[in-house]
Amino acid sequence: MLNFFEEIRDDLTYIELELKKTVAEFSSVINVAAEHLFNAGGKRLRPAFSLFSGRFGRYEVEKVAPLAVSLELIHMATLVHDDIVDGASVRRGRSTVQALWGNQTAIRTGDSLFAKAIEKVSGYDDPLVSRQLAKTCMNVCTGEFAQAKACFNPRQTLRGYFGRIRSKTAVLIAAACELGAVVCGAPRLVSRSLGQYGLAVGMAFQVVDDVLDIIADERVLGKATGGDIREGIATLPVLYVLDRGEKRRRLQEIICAREKDEGQIGEAIAIVKQEGGVSYSLEVAGRFAGRARSALRVLPDIPPRRHLDAIAEFVVARKF
Amino acid sequence: MLNFFEEIRDDLTYIELELKKTVAEFSSVINVAAEHLFNAGGKRLRPAFSLFSGRFGRYEVEKVAPLAVSLELIHMATLVHDDIVDGASVRRGRSTVQALWGNQTAIRTGDSLFAKAIEKVSGYDDPLVSRQLAKTCMNVCTGEFAQAKACFNPRQTLRGYFGRIRSKTAVLIAAACELGAVVCGAPRLVSRSLGQYGLAVGMAFQVVDDVLDIIADERVLGKATGGDIREGIATLPVLYVLDRGEKRRRLQEIICAREKDEGQIGEAIAIVKQEGGVSYSLEVAGRFAGRARSALRVLPDIPPRRHLDAIAEFVVARKF
Numbered sequence: 344m345l346n347f348f349e350e351i352r353d354d355l356t357y358i359e360l361e362l363k364k365t366v367a368e369f370s371s372v373i374n375v376a377a378e379h380l381f382n383a384g385g386k387r388l389r390p391a392f393s394l395f396s397g398r399f400g401r402y403e404v405e406k407v408a409p410l411a412v413s414l415e416l417i418h419m420a421t422l423v424h425d426d427i428v429d430g431a432s433v434r435r436g437r438s439t440v441q442a443l444w445g446n447q448t449a450i451r452t453g454d455s456l457f458a459k460a461i462e463k464v465s466g467y468d469d470p471l472v473s474r475q476l477a478k479t480c481m482n483v484c485t486g487e488f489a490q491a492k493a494c495f496n497p498r499q500t501l502r503g504y505f506g507r508i509r510s511k512t513a514v515l516i517a518a519a520c521e522l523g524a525v526v527c528g529a530p531r532l533v534s535r536s537l538g539q540y541g542l543a544v545g546m547a548f549q550v551v552d553d554v555l556d557i558i559a560d561e562r563v564l565g566k567a568t569g570g571d572i573r574e575g576i577a578t579l580p581v582l583y584v585l586d587r588g589e590k591r592r593r594l595q596e597i598i599c600a601r602e603k604d605e606g607q608i609g610e611a612i613a614i615v616k617q618e619g620g621v622s623y624s625l626e627v628a629g630r631f632a633g634r635a636r637s638a639l640r641v642l643p644d645i646p647p648r649r650h651l652d653a654i655a656e657f658v659v660a661r662k663f
Numbered sequence: 664m665l666n667f668f669e670e671i672r673d674d675l676t677y678i679e680l681e682l683k684k685t686v687a688e689f690s691s692v693i694n695v696a697a698e699h700l701f702n703a704g705g706k707r708l709r710p711a712f713s714l715f716s717g718r719f720g721r722y723e724v725e726k727v728a729p730l731a732v733s734l735e736l737i738h739m740a741t742l743v744h745d746d747i748v749d750g751a752s753v754r755r756g757r758s759t760v761q762a763l764w765g766n767q768t769a770i771r772t773g774d775s776l777f778a779k780a781i782e783k784v785s786g787y788d789d790p791l792v793s794r795q796l797a798k799t800c801m802n803v804c805t806g807e808f809a810q811a812k813a814c815f816n817p818r819q820t821l822r823g824y825f826g827r828i829r830s831k832t833a834v835l836i837a838a839a840c841e842l843g844a845v846v847c848g849a850p851r852l853v854s855r856s857l858g859q860y861g862l863a864v865g866m867a868f869q870v871v872d873d874v875l876d877i878i879a880d881e882r883v884l885g886k887a888t889g890g891d892i893r894e895g896i897a898t899l900p901v902l903y904v905l906d907r908g909e910k911r912r913r914l915q916e917i918i919c920a921r922e923k924d925e926g927q928i929g930e931a932i933a934i935v936k937q938e939g940g941v942s943y944s945l946e947v948a949g950r951f952a953g954r955a956r957s958a959l960r961v962l963p964d965i966p967p968r969r970h971l972d973a974i975a976e977f978v979v980a981r982k983f
Contacts, residue, residue: 373804373805461781465790466794470790470793481775
């Protein structure tokens, strides 16, 4: 993905500094925890989408910055609260906030990041920005919760899965794309199309993420493979096999078991791969990516359009 | 307090219905948890302040409603996250969300209430409303955290205490007063003065709350007396005695002990009462109330001004 990022490298560096400054505004323990999250890095995907989208309007990095920072803070806030809910001690190869400083700090850190994100974005004069972002946050919260409810529950539909990843991932990327254009004063038709692009690319991204959780190299992933299976979360590759695979009963047994050993997780991964769960899911991701690329067609043919097009292609092909 | 509320009874009922509708918008478990919080009731103090303040502008209850609902949702969100941090199983005589449905639901419920609050308030065209409320939320988050850090720590200053209760309680009441006027288009001088009133009355309110935690009748309070002492939280009455009381060493010993029995808590309460902690704190609360009443003087002399004046007086005299 770094190739496309090259195009916006200086502006991403600017955003990174703004994010660092924002994190420094927190006091005491929240600041330490927030810096820990900040230093863990990440792809800064949401800011990058906003920067590309902004170029469809009267682009200035300073106009996009509060939005980009806000999106990344919301993303960090959801990660830190997710890690409490999952009882996760490691993320991206680093200890989680609640593993290091306990639940209390993790709850307060998530709350503070969220509040700070809303504060950042409230500086825009167009009320649409706050309004859209607030709706997005509501959506993200309900999505995370839907995922939690679906754990260890085999009676799930594809529809339920798509609804969950939409709320959990795609709506925030859609907001990044749409609002990046809005804050730079792009016409409504342009920002809406970018929102549609973001939603579809976000869906593709999450489906691939769920595939990588099953097939990726652990060293590249920064966490153990099969994490979702371990936690009883049935993602698309698993749901596909649960619906029609020959060994669906055995797979269901493993997914729904509260306690499972590494051998069972390895067995489940093998079943999912053998019975076509991975290839089916990559096909679905490819379809979402295609939908994303179609949404770009109504946009003016300027360089950022080609970059966004290439990102949609890359999202499906990536190995990390 | 019910006498003043009589004046705005119909409008409070309207807000209550709006709040009920908003809570119904949540899905599944969040909805159940949010209804549990809603049904627990509460004084609806923040909405009431907004309704009174709105009357200094071109008042319509529909204009104030999204703000009032939002303030109450933020208040509920902080309560549910506080209860996780405190490990509290009972609040206002009812089981807490995390006692009934666990940490995960409590975290998600708080997040969702918060997101919904921001969504509600983002509907106003004046960006000042979102902006001010976002700042208030940041303040509330840091205040709760400061309190948590101060637990079991005897080296606290009065300044630290006032800073904490300012963030934890007063800023949200100040926002209720100020923004109630803003959303009804009152002049800036008027809304600012109402904000000053709210800040001072909020300080008085929290000081009295901390006094009641020590002296109130448990049946009226809905929870055990001496809760703060039990949790190692040194509030104003305790800090006063820790600073100058004859038995300050013994009091400090009890406050800082991680484990304490009912006898020790009773002993601490007796020390605080005997050594003037309660009367000093009520005097301080009286001074804040006086400051609140002064802030009203620049406002037009219409009936809501007299009600707000009476509320400031009542806050200090109340027994619950």
